[in-house]
Amino acid sequence: MTARSIRAVTAATLAGALAMTAAACSKPGGSAGSSDGAKDSAVVGIAYEPESLSPLLGYGKDGNSKIFDGLLAFDGDMKLRPALAAELPKVSADGLTYTYKLRQGVKFSDGLPFSAKDVVFTYETILDKSTNNAAKTELDAVKSVKAEGDSTVVFTLKYPYAPFAERTVLPIAPEHIAGKQDVNNGAFTTRPIGTGPYVLTKWTKGDKLSFKANPDYWGGAPAVKKFTMAIIKDDDVRATRLRSGDLDGAILPPNLAKAVQAENKKRETYAAKSFDYRTVTLPTHNKVAGDPAVRRALDVAVDRQAMVDKILEGAGKPAYGPVPTDSPWFAKGTERTHDLAGAKKILDDAGWKPGDDGIRVKDGVRAEFPLWYLSGDKLRQDHALAYASDAKKAGIDIKTQAGTWEVVEPRMKTDAVLAGGGSPGDPDFDQYTLLKSSLGGDGFNNMAWYDNKAVDTALEAGRRTNKDAERKAAYTAVQQELVKNPGYTFLTHIDHLYVVNDTWDGLSTQVEPHDHGLASGPWWNVEDWKPKK
Known part of the structure; x- marks a missing residue:
């Protein structure tokens, strides 16, 4: 449990899509205008709001940040897979050295290239005493992080820390932007740039996070072009807005999830096991x-x-x-x-x-x-x-x-x-x-x-x-x-319960952390969803 993790620093992670027009807000997930009328947008209700969108301050540290990528990521079975790294790290026999080969051709959403220097910058900045990242003790084992050219990063540890590879799902920030600002208060904390499948278009605090798909995402452009996370702290209000059609999905407590599901057979309930x-x-x-x-x-x-x-x-x-x-x-x-x-x-x-x-x-x-x-x-x-x-x-x-x-x-x-x-x-x-x-x-x-x-x-x-x-x-x-x-x-x-309109294929859940809804939910892999025909 990190500072603010009780509600959201690790508020760790996911985000969602383009600012909706008034019409889109009343009819979330409206038509994309394609010949088959397929939807290209979704609005979901979450209970928590991050304090910052900067991974340097803890955002997305447990994975699933749609703005950013880590060196590694978790798949649906919570197994590590390569992300910005081209393959899983090579670990020395004594467990003190982790070597990552980086994926080639990756760009940040502003068009500039990602390289090893961004990885070094991210980890060194988090570990800097002046950085207000309450989760920095999670990287206590790191002795040094060094770039070998543009495509290799080597971590040297102080002691053999068994789960270190899992820590490298931490999102990578661009040095050319975040490195030129005040790490704790600069514009990057609310207007971030990353390599992820979605790009922030607007954050209306207390209301919603709005994102659009990154057309140049290295993993392929998402089919969900607009994805909005409505911040609704009250459980009853979240349920009411789902019933009214304002939301395409929401996290709900068990009694409300059961009632909302029963009212409309075109909704699906997804249950996720958790450590919460x-x-x-x-x-x-x-x-x-x-x-x-x-x-x-x-x-x-x-x-x-x-x-x-x-x-x-x-x-x-x-x-x-x-x-x-x-x-x-x-x-x-x-x-x-x-x-x-x-x-x-x-x-x-x-x-x-x-x-x-x-x-x-x-x-x-x-x-x-x-x-x-x-x-x-x-x-x-x-x-x-x-x-x-x-x-x-x-x-x-x-x-x-x-x-x-x-x-x-x-x-x-x-x-x-x-x-x-x-x-x-x-x-x-x-x-x-x-x-x-x-x-x-x-x-x-x-x-x-x-x-x-x-x-x-x-x-x-x-x-x-x-x-x-x-x-x-x-x-x-x-x-x-x-x-x-x-x-x-x-x-x-x-167990976290999510009720979602039955409109998309590809939804699933992972084993989830406490920061549910924002970091997880059936939309943990929204970039892989496909519209139902």
């Missing part, structure tokens, strides 16, 4: 939430399966940490069973005694704290309310409150937050930024200010070796420590 979790931060600096006994009690007081059944309508599974239970990295035996009696005993033994109103008190401190959730996010609201209800049964009074991230962020040091995160692939990707003590207070990294030296040691061990057995042991140790002192109460892992 919902969790409650338990701030170390809160006298109640920071108490290990309270944390352990909440961990067993919560009824995760009920949340899956009632809130997600079965579209997900209980979460006991950032690693899903069906992942090979999950530590068996760290599941927590719903046990209200056990929660009460933990609190009793720790000196938290029920008051006259049933709420516990210890040393004059009442067992209560606020829990914030994002305004308009029905899933977070429902999770927050269910969590507070379960906590109250154990004698802990949690006050749920809605707010924007601008309201919530300054309060995160002492107030709990119904947060989200999750990144497919390697366990280092999410656990390090979520749990590393040195990242407490670093934006949306380690939101709970979690501080556990054993976890810190295991996280470093896990990322500094490429030996599977050693890595497995390290991440098992992390998960076991979270049982002893859970700085977060993990609730559910969520």
Whole structure:
């Protein structure tokens, strides 16, 4: 979970198409004017908005940025494939050197050529201390990146970092443009130029991202010529606009997806497995939430399966940490069973005694704290309310409150937050930024200010070796420590649901990160869609 990743920095990624005219907005995906009336445009509804469109600041770092390409990309099965690289990298026997041969003839959308110098510029700029990229710890292993001519790039690592190749899906920025601007505030952050299949035409903040197809894209010009991502933070509004015909597709919570699908058989529902979790931060600096006994009690007081059944309508599974239970990295035996009696005993033994109103008190401190959730996010609201209800049964009074991230962020040091995160692939990707003590207070990294030296040691061990057995042991140790002192109460892992008009062929889903809709969805490969005849 990187800074702003809870809502969008890794807001990581996809984007969408040309600014629509008034007519196109009322009839999204209107006729291309061809003889067969094929559609050449689509409008989809997403829940999150990026803060920046610059990969130098974290945009698109997990892949699928339609403006940019990385050296590598993920296919539909989440296997790495070449993108700006002509082939997969050659890795030295000691795991310290990665050599990439670059694809020839690639141009940025302004017509200037892509070369090795752009790769070097991108990585060196991200690693520069003056660059405000909250995800730079993800590239901590990089010692140097050097160009060998125009078509070869060599990365040298400080230590053998097993998932390094997966980090090179990071989009490449043009040195000739971004290198001449203030990296943190220049025009490139909102008007980017890349090598990707789509070109940004307009970004109306709070409203939509508009793109057009790149006719000179090295992978072939997309059939979807215009693709717009409407930014609609409220779940109910997104559903209403899909019903009304304003949208061709949208991400929806399970109950709304089911209802919208049932109303119109010409829509398809796409379910995507994900690493996306919902969790409650338990701030170390809160006298109640920071108490290990309270944390352990909440961990067993919560009824995760009920949340899956009632809130997600079965579209997900209980979460006991950032690693899903069906992942090979999950530590068996760290599941927590719903046990209200056990929660009460933990609190009793720790000196938290029920008051006259049933709420516990210890040393004059009442067992209560606020829990914030994002305004308009029905899933977070429902999770927050269910969590507070379960906590109250154990004698802990949690006050749920809605707010924007601008309201919530300054309060995160002492107030709990119904947060989200999750990144497919390697366990280092999410656990390090979520749990590393040195990242407490670093934006949306380690939101709970979690501080556990054993976890810190295991996280470093896990990322500094490429030996599977050693890595497995390290991440098992992390998960076991979270049982002893859970700085977060993990609730559910969520399957993402998308409802889309049945107009195009080629739609599919990947295993998805937390930043759903923007980074993923059935439109992760929109450049490959073809109109149905």
